[in-house]
Amino acid sequence: MPLPPNLQEIVDDFATMTREDKLETLIAYAESFPPLPDWLREERDKMEPVPECMTPVRLFGEKLPDGGIKFHFDIPPQSPTVRGLASILANGLNGLKPEEILSVPADFFLPMKLEDAITHQRINGFMGVLAHMKHAALQSMEGKT
């Protein structure tokens, strides 16, 4: 099954980048990391924690009127790498339906060769974020959020 188009594009871009380009792209993603919307700021407890990450990461899947999901993240600015990685997933998956999010294979990022730029510990965190995004998608599908 093919990846969602936005995610596929990001994967293809990374696959051909040098280590320096990967780091610069991650920085650009970290810099474009959106602030937590005010309505969520008050309800951090509702957000799902991602204990696999090295940093305190929380995420929330907002259900859009068309049934798609928009992800919001709460990640401290002192952790730009984690912000950048979460941004990649949000850019690749935002707006998709829960079933589409659940269909993304856990190892979809292997062709990106992220290990050129970041340590395996961080890649584990990245996998953790995806797993929790899927969990949020599943909850949404089951009408729990």
Add this chain to the structure above:
Amino acid sequence: MSYVHPEYLVDTEWVAAHSNDPDVRIIESDEDPLLYAMGHIPGAVQVDWFSTLQHPLRRDFLTKEKFEEVASNLGINNATTIVFYGDKSNWFACYALWIFQYFGHQNVRIMNGGRLKWEQEGRPFVKDVPTFEKTSYKAKDPDKSIRAFREEVLEQSSSKKPLVDVRSPKEYSGELISMPNYPQEGAQRGGHIPGAVSIPWSQAVNEADSTFKSSDDLRALYEGKGIKSDSDVIAYCRIGERSSLTWFVLKYLLGYPNVKNYDGSWTEWGNLVDAPIEK
């Protein structure tokens, strides 16, 4: 009482005053490799604990020749005063300092408080990456007197000499194999090296501003747990990064003459066939 070797610490004010000093090189070493690019102390260069300081294939540090190349490219000569600072209360700043000492660079400092204190004081962060004229740095052969290997750790444990486990209490007890909130993998077994005492690294720093605790507090902390200056001491954690901070504290702030960092740490010991473990 003051620190035994206070010359190994500088404060943020000193760094601000020396950011253009040609005899001083300021090096940022972080846990998060992108922090430097997002903004750093004016005049600072970056050394990444992983991509710069590790061997590309083996689990080991870069070679002496590669270290010479890294130092030369940063415009460092053998007399340069190097000041390290970073995130996470200077964990990786201490790790980088330890590796620079391993290759014989003596003139090193830690900026007390690291990135956090610099930021709290409203001091500037810039994105300009400075370049320096290339030097031809000559490294010394690795100084094994500050690095412990597994055979030595086994000997230390069986002869009941001091071992300091600086991981979190739950890693020490074996309930967790990695830090709380970190991926739980990297070792097949949990627990600690027999005889090791638990003194989490974070007890050596003030949480509010990441500076080191006073010498009296530090002495009470380590001596209170039986870690005294009259014996050889080995510190370890998971990969040797948190324990390099403890190594710095024991060696320079408290002046213990024989302290080693065991960088194999739990990710080696907890995977080592036949290694004794206590829980």
